[in-house]
Amino acid sequence: MSKWIEVVELNNIPVLGSRLIKTRDTDIAVFRGSDDQVYAIRDACPHKGGPLSQGIMHGSTVTCPLHNWKIDLGSGNALAPDHGCGNVFAVKVEGGKVFLQL
Amino acid sequence: MHKENLVLIGNGMAGVRTLEELLKLAPDHYNITVFGEEPYGNYNRIMLSPVLASEKTIEQIMLNGEQWYIDNGITLHKGKKVEQINRARREVIATDGTVAHYDRLIIATGSVPFMLPLPGADKAGVIGFRDIKDVDTMLDTASQYKHAVVIGGGLLGLEAANGLMKQGMNVTVVHLLDTLMERQLDKPAAAMLQKSLAERGMIFLMEHSTAEIIGGERVTAVRFKNGTEIPADLVVMAVGIKPNTELGKSAGLYCERGIVVSDTMQTITDPKIYAIGECVQHRGIAYGLVAPLFEQAKVAANHLAKHGIARYVGTVTSTKLKVTGIELFSAGDFTGNDQTEDIVFKDAASGTYKKIVLQDNQVKGAVLYGDTVDGSWYFQLMKDGTDVSAFRDTLLFGQHHLGDSGHNPDTRVASLPDNAEICGCNGVCKGDIVKAITEKKLFTLDEVRAHTKASASCGSCTGLVESLLAHTVGGDYSATPKTKPLCKCTDYTHDDIRHGIIQHSLKTMPAVREHFEWKTPDGCPSCRNALNYYLLCAYPTEYVDDAQSRYINERAHGNIQKDGSYSVVPRMFGGMCTSDQLRAIADVADKYQVPTMKVTGGQRIDMFGIKKEQLPAMWKDLSAAGFVSGHAYGKAMRTVKTCVGSEWCRFGTQDSTGLGVKLEELTWGSWMPHKFKLAVSGCPRNCAEATIKDIGVVCVDSGYELHIGGNGGIKVRVTDLLCKVATEEEVLEYTGAFCQFYREDAHYLERTAPWIERVGLEKVKTAILSDAANRKALYERFLISQQPAQIDPWKARADGAEAAEFTPIMIEA
Numbered sequence: 001m002s003k004w005i006e007v008v009e010l011n012n013i014p015v016l017g018s019r020l021i022k023t024r025d026t027d028i029a030v031f032r033g034s035d036d037q038v039y040a041i042r043d044a045c046p047h048k049g050g051p052l053s054q055g056i057m058h059g060s061t062v063t064c065p066l067h068n069w070k071i072d073l074g075s076g077n078a079l080a081p082d083h084g085c086g087n088v089f090a091v092k093v094e095g096g097k098v099f100l101q102l
Numbered sequence: 103m104h105k106e107n108l109v110l111i112g113n114g115m116a117g118v119r120t121l122e123e124l125l126k127l128a129p130d131h132y133n134i135t136v137f138g139e140e141p142y143g144n145y146n147r148i149m150l151s152p153v154l155a156s157e158k159t160i161e162q163i164m165l166n167g168e169q170w171y172i173d174n175g176i177t178l179h180k181g182k183k184v185e186q187i188n189r190a191r192r193e194v195i196a197t198d199g200t201v202a203h204y205d206r207l208i209i210a211t212g213s214v215p216f217m218l219p220l221p222g223a224d225k226a227g228v229i230g231f232r233d234i235k236d237v238d239t240m241l242d243t244a245s246q247y248k249h250a251v252v253i254g255g256g257l258l259g260l261e262a263a264n265g266l267m268k269q270g271m272n273v274t275v276v277h278l279l280d281t282l283m284e285r286q287l288d289k290p291a292a293a294m295l296q297k298s299l300a301e302r303g304m305i306f307l308m309e310h311s312t313a314e315i316i317g318g319e320r321v322t323a324v325r326f327k328n329g330t331e332i333p334a335d336l337v338v339m340a341v342g343i344k345p346n347t348e349l350g351k352s353a354g355l356y357c358e359r360g361i362v363v364s365d366t367m368q369t370i371t372d373p374k375i376y377a378i379g380e381c382v383q384h385r386g387i388a389y390g391l392v393a394p395l396f397e398q399a400k401v402a403a404n405h406l407a408k409h410g411i412a413r414y415v416g417t418v419t420s421t422k423l424k425v426t427g428i429e430l431f432s433a434g435d436f437t438g439n440d441q442t443e444d445i446v447f448k449d450a451a452s453g454t455y456k457k458i459v460l461q462d463n464q465v466k467g468a469v470l471y472g473d474t475v476d477g478s479w480y481f482q483l484m485k486d487g488t489d490v491s492a493f494r495d496t497l498l499f500g501q502h503h504l505g506d507s508g509h510n511p512d513t514r515v516a517s518l519p520d521n522a523e524i525c526g527c528n529g530v531c532k533g534d535i536v537k538a539i540t541e542k543k544l545f546t547l548d549e550v551r552a553h554t555k556a557s558a559s560c561g562s563c564t565g566l567v568e569s570l571l572a573h574t575v576g577g578d579y580s581a582t583p584k585t586k587p588l589c590k591c592t593d594y595t596h597d598d599i600r601h602g603i604i605q606h607s608l609k610t611m612p613a614v615r616e617h618f619e620w621k622t623p624d625g626c627p628s629c630r631n632a633l634n635y636y637l638l639c640a641y642p643t644e645y646v647d648d649a650q651s652r653y654i655n656e657r658a659h660g661n662i663q664k665d666g667s668y669s670v671v672p673r674m675f676g677g678m679c680t681s682d683q684l685r686a687i688a689d690v691a692d693k694y695q696v697p698t699m700k701v702t703g704g705q706r707i708d709m710f711g712i713k714k715e716q717l718p719a720m721w722k723d724l725s726a727a728g729f730v731s732g733h734a735y736g737k738a739m740r741t742v743k744t745c746v747g748s749e750w751c752r753f754g755t756q757d758s759t760g761l762g763v764k765l766e767e768l769t770w771g772s773w774m775p776h777k778f779k780l781a782v783s784g785c786p787r788n789c790a791e792a793t794i795k796d797i798g799v800v801c802v803d804s805g806y807e808l809h810i811g812g813n814g815g816i817k818v819r820v821t822d823l824l825c826k827v828a829t830e831e832e833v834l835e836y837t838g839a840f841c842q843f844y845r846e847d848a849h850y851l852e853r854t855a856p857w858i859e860r861v862g863l864e865k866v867k868t869a870i871l872s873d874a875a876n877r878k879a880l881y882e883r884f885l886i887s888q889q890p891a892q893i894d895p896w897k898a899r900a901d902g903a904e905a906a907e908f909t910p911i912m913i914e915a
Contacts, residue, residue, distance in 0.1 A: 008911050016624055016650045020910040027910075034624050047543075051666040054654040054714075056627040063627045065654040065662055067543055081541040102913075 004092070004099040010036065011096065018062075020053040023102065028089060029053030030098060031073055033060060039073035040091040040100055046071070046084030105133045106205035108406065109194055111184045111349065113138025115147055115559075116379025116395040117210030118166060123403030125174055131407060134176045135202045137194065140233060141181040143167045147233070148392050148527075148560045151424045154237050154265030187353035189372060206374050206406060209350055209361060213343040213380035213390065218253065222315030228337045231262045240336065244269035247335030251324050253312055255282040257423060259340035260295075263304055264425045266338070274305040274332060276312060276324070286421045286432040290448060291455050291471040298428060298453065307332075345381045345388050360388040365413040367402040376402050384414065391419050392527045392559055420481050420526055422474070422562040431477035434467030434484050435459060442466055447498045456498050463491040476500035478566070482522050515569040524566050527559035535567065539574045547571065572816045589628040594618045596632070596849040603640050611637065611648065625651075632850035635737065638773055639845050642887035649904065655735035657907065659895050660717060668717060669710045671734035672724050673770060676744045676762035676782075677705030686727030694720050704741030704779060706732050718908050722900035730894040733771065737851070739778045739841070742766040743791065747784030747801065756801035758784035761830055765799070768834055769841060771891040772884075775848040775857075778841070793821045796844075796854040797837055802826075806833050810840060810866065813855035822863050825871055836870060839877045842884035843869050 013019050013032040020043060021028040027043035029052045039060065043053045050066030057063075060073050070079040076088040090101035108124075110117045113136050121134060138144075142164070149163040171178040182196040187207070195201050215230025217223060227243065229236050244250070244266060252263040255277030267273045275282075281292040296306060307326070315337060316323040325331045345360035355371045356362050360383030362370050367382075369375045379395045382388065389395065394417035404412035420433030438444055438459045447456045454472035458465060458480060464487050468480040479500065483490060490497055518524075520533030538544060538553045550567055551558040557567040587593050594602075599618060608614045611633050615625060625633065630651035637645045649657050660668035672687065687707055691699060698710040712720060721731075733740055742765045745751065747758030762782040769780065781792040782799040791814070792798025798809040798821050805828040809821030824840070827833060843866065848857040858866060870877050899908070 005913060007913055012906060014650055014906070019906065021913055022910045023913045048664070049666075051662075054658070054662060054666070056630065056650070056653070058624050058626045058630065059622065066664065067545065068627075069543065082543065100913075 002101050004101050006097050007100050008098050009096055010038065010093055010098055013038070013098070016057045018053045018057065020051075021100070027051075027053075028100065029062075030091065030100070031057050031062060033057070036093070038091050038093055038098055040089040041071070041073055041076055042087040042089075044086065045069055046076075046078055046086050047082065052086065106131065107203055108132035108134045108206050108208070109202050109204040110134065110136045110208045110210060111187075111194060112208075112210035112212055112379070112381075113140065113142075113144055113178070113180065114210060114212050114379065115144070115165070115392060116212070116399055117208055118144040119396055119399035120208060120210070120376075120378055120402045120406075121174075121176070122166075123400050124406050127403055127409065128407035129174075132206075134174075135179070135204075136171070136176055137179045137182050137184045137196060137200075137202075139181070139183045140235075142234065143170065143178075143180070145234070146559060148424070150231070150234070150237050151261035151265055152426075153234075154240055154262065155268040155426070156265075157426060160234060184349060187349065187375075189353060189375075192374070204374075206376065208402065208406075209355075209369075209375060209377040209381060210379045211346040211349055211381045213388075214346045215339060216342040216344050217339050218312065218341060220312060220315055222317065222321070223339075225315055225317050225321045226319055227317070227321040227335060228315055228339070231258055231338055231340050232343075240266060240338070241269060243336040244271050248272055249333045250274070250336045250338065251276060251332065251334040252338045252340055253324075254340035254342070255279075255306070255308075256340060256342070257283060257286065257421065258343075259338070260299065261424055262338050262340055264299070264302075266336070267302065267304060271336070272305070273303075274307060274334075276307045276310050276326075278309070278311055280308050282306075283423075286436075286469075287430070287471075288436055288457060288469055290446075291430070291432075291457070291469045294450070294453060294455055294471050295423075295428065295430060299425075343380065343390055345383065347381060350377065350381065357383075359383050365401075365415060366405045366410075367398055367414060368405070376406070378402050385416055387416060389417065389419070391421070393417055393419060393529065396528055396559075418481075418485055420477065422477075422526075422560070424560060424562060429470070429472055429474040431470040431474040432468065433477070433481045434465070436467035436469045438467070445494075445498055458497060460490070460494075463489050463494065465490060475566075478523050478526070478563075479518060481526070482519075515566055516573050524570065525554075525556035525559070525563045527563075528555040530554050530556040532570065535570050536574050539571060544571070545575060568816055588632060589626055591615075591620050591622045591625050591629050592618050599633070600636055600640075600846075603636055609637065609641055609644060611651070627653075635773060635775065635850050639887070643890060649907070653737075656737070658714060658717065659721075659731055659735060659899065660712065660714075661735045663710065665711075666714075667710070668712045668714055669708050669734070670712055670717070670720060670724075671702065671706050671708050671732035672729035673732040673766075674706050674729075675766045675770075676742055676759050678744075678759060678763060683727065683729070686724070686729070690720060690723050690727075693723065702734065702741075704734075705743050706734065706741060708734070715908055715910060718899050718905070721896035725894070725897045725900050729896075730770070731896040736773065737776050738774050739769045739772045739780070741779055742769070743779070743781035743795070745782070745784045745789035747782075751784055753787060754784035754801070755803045756784060756806065758782040758790065758799070758801050761799065761801070761806075761833060762790075764830065764834060765837060768838060768888070771894075772841065772845070772888060773891065774841070774845060775850050776853045778844075778854070780837070794818060795821070797840060799833055799837075804828070806830075808833065808836055808840075811854045811858035811863075813853055815853075817855070819855040819859075822858065824867065835877065835881050838884040839870050839880040840866070842880040842887075845884075845887075846880075 018029045018031045029043040031039045045064040047069045050064040052062050054065045055062040069082050076086040078084040092099050144166040146163040152158040184194045185197050186195040215232045250266045250271040250273045252259045253276045255275050263273045263275045281289050311327040313327045314325045323331050324334045347357045350361040351357050355369045361377040362383050363377050367376050369377050378398045401412040401414040423430040442459050442461045445458045457469045459467040465484040518532050522532045544550050557564045588596050634648050634651040654662050696709045700708045702708050742762040744759045744762035748754035778796045780797045781790040781795040783790040783792040784801050794812040794814040800807040807826050808824040810824045812821035813819040
């Protein structure tokens with residue numbers, strides 16, 4: 001069973017912005033919405049692998065900085081008219097700290 | 103499933119296109135074998151003219167390299183000529199003895215150039231213009247000899263003549279009649295074409311009939327029936343093509359001019375054998391253009407895939423000439439008869455000629471010379487048989503005249519209907535292209551070509567496709583901007599919001615969103631960036647920049663590249679540098695193991711392949727060496743390009759380099775609606791290319807010309823002259839005032855060129871020239887906003903600002 005790992009304090013993620021988490025296996029972008037909802041997704045756009053952590057977040061969506069694909073951070077799905085899915089990770093906030101399930 | 107054997111004879115455009123279409127419909131139906139006489143993969147024959155003119159290379163015109171055949175499991179016998187078809191045994195046999203069995207066979211042997219049976223026509227140096235070998239011969243001859251004679255003033259002859267001229271030969275075009283391209287042009291258009299080709303140096307001998315080719319082993323001269331003679335080291339015969347029916351005939355297939363086929367592209371003799379392309383005669387017509395071949399390919403593929411629902415019923419063709427810089431279009435019956443009426447426009451001075459032939463208020467044909475933008479529209483009206491009586495008065499002014507008064511080609515393309523054919527070669531309509539651009543998120547011409555095939559053949563529609571691309575991807579300005587909301591989050595326009603920000607003293611993004619009743623809580627990437635800029639521009643000393651409302655390039659102060667790495671461009675004022683600065687850049691490059699360095703178009707040095715987390719450290723080193731950010735990443739003032747000017751150049755009239763440095767010191771760091779570039783040329787020779795910049799200064803003996811609104815991007819635009827001033831101080835003041843006026847008036851992401859086209863040059867002149875007080879006020883506001891803008895973002899980050907942005911979090915998991 002994968003475990004929860006503390007990665008960053010919520011306040012160290014800019015509102016409507018992200019932090020890049022590097023693990024041994026993969027890079028993960030952790031986003032913070034204007035309502036402090038937190039999302040985690042593999043830092044690679046399903047289109048051409050663009051670093052989603054560098055994109056602009058709006059609502060629960062991020063726009064990839066390379067070719068403007070819009071990815072829903074909740075499901076990882078690309079929004080129409082594009083098709084594709086990024087890998088999302090379970091994430092929770094407890095006591096002002098962000099945990100990822102890896 | 104048992105696979106049948108399909109054999110294709112002829113590795114050219116028609117045959118291979120059939121295979122491409124077939125593989126789309128039924129990839130697993132056949133084992134496919136291809137025989138090609140030429141030792142190459144499949145190339146774009148109609149692009150041989152640009153190859154001859156050195157505008158393209160052979161590599162650039164290859165359609166399918168050998169890998170394509172491998173990837174699709176096709177056996178390719180290149181350089182092998184099929185000499186026999188044994189219909190009884192269903193085999194084809196090549197000259198080297200290779201045998202292939204077929205269940206179905208496609209003959210696509212194309213055509214051969216028609217060679218005049220003149221005495222001496224067999225001498226070395228007498229060739230046709232058909233394949234890569236002919237082009238090689240021409241290029242080779244051009245490097246050793248001087249005089250070329252092209253017999254035939256048709257489409258192919260003129261393209262060959264143009265190419266040979268570009269290779270430095272003296273070229274004479276010999277034509278039997280008194281007008282060029284008589285099958286495509288009427289006399290006035292042909293005369294204009296002849297004039298402009300003659301101005302380029304082409305020599306014409308009209309109404310000349312060749313009698314004999316003279317020489318020993320090799321041609322030395324051409325003699326005409328009137329007894330005159332001209333020297334010739336190379337003779338290109340371009341008097342026509344004839345279908346290559348040799349193999350079809352020997353196989354016992356019924357042939358007239360070409361191999362006769364039915365509407366399903368099967369030979370009428372043997373339904374197992376298909377024929378396609380220029381070797382074919384269909385309903386009495388043998389085509390020599392590419393568009394019909396591609397239509398035929400679709401039909402044959404449909405039949406081969408056993409769908410059996412497509413029929414070929416012939417093609418109405420149109421023609422364009424592939425000679426760079428000459429716009430020419432013709433279609434249909436352009437000569438007319440006593441039942442038709444002509445509408446004609448001719449302006450010899452501007453080199454424009456248009457003729458539309460009408461019958462019963464329907465377009466029957468058209469000839470356009472000089473301005474061919476509406477060619478596809480007329481062609482469409484002709485094919486559809488549209489009744490034009492409602493807009494007959496303005497028909498000649500083109501389609502854009504039907505709608506609004508837009509006057510640039512972008513708007514013209516925008517006003518075309520979705521079913522307007524943009525690419526005649528491949529039969530691609532506007533709607534297909536726009537759909538592909540929006541649905542597949544295409545950003546480059548190459549991508550559009552790959553997805554739609556538009557502009558992938560002869561390329562003469564490239565301009566239209568680029569306009570469509572520009573319009574679809576980034577065309578904020580070409581739609582009707584007065585009523586278009588800023589983005590989907592609001593109903594208000596850019597202008598409404600800019601005015602509201604000032605009028606109601608709205609100083610934060612939430613305040614703007616609340617005032618204008620935004621439909622989304624945070625906005626979107628379009629409006630966030632725009633509002634951030636508008637607020638910054640309105641309140642330069644008060645507004646707190648929102649990093650999350652900037653594109654990554656501006657947030658990270660470097661250009662993101664395709665692999666997620668960044669590039670770094672230190673500012674070099676006016677393009678000047680010292681050996682110490684170069685050494686410092688080289689040391690930084692060594693220290694951070696920069697994989698690629700390049701001098702940019704704006705005379706700066708670009709260092710590629712930098713990881714984001716390396717950026718602050720690298721900036722610290724550059725900062726220590728005296729460099730500031732070059733803003734090569736920003737919607738901001740980027741560079742001032744310069745020439746050397748009076749300090750060194752023997753033509754320089756003023757110190758253009760020094761002035762460039764002063765201008766860059768004045769303007770660096772300023773955020774703009776879009777990227778913004780300047781240049782200063784020391785004399786009208788314009789070595790700094792100042793007339794395609796947002797602001798260009800051209801120094802002259804008596805002072806400085808100020809030019810504005812130029813652009814070297816997708817749609818090149820030459821600057822408008824704003825005014826002439828006498829002193830450097832005035833150059834700085836006018837430049838600052840222009841910058842500020844643009845910053846305060848243009849929409850976000852609108853460059854100066856479309857902005858000026860939208861608001862009109864007069865408005866800009868009024869704001870800056872007519873009213874000195876207003877100019878000084880603009881300049882003053884510019885100087886104030888520059889105070890906070892000229893704090894170097896690199897140094898600030900090297901000193902620790904925004905550290906989290908550049909620091910990933912490492913997790914042991």
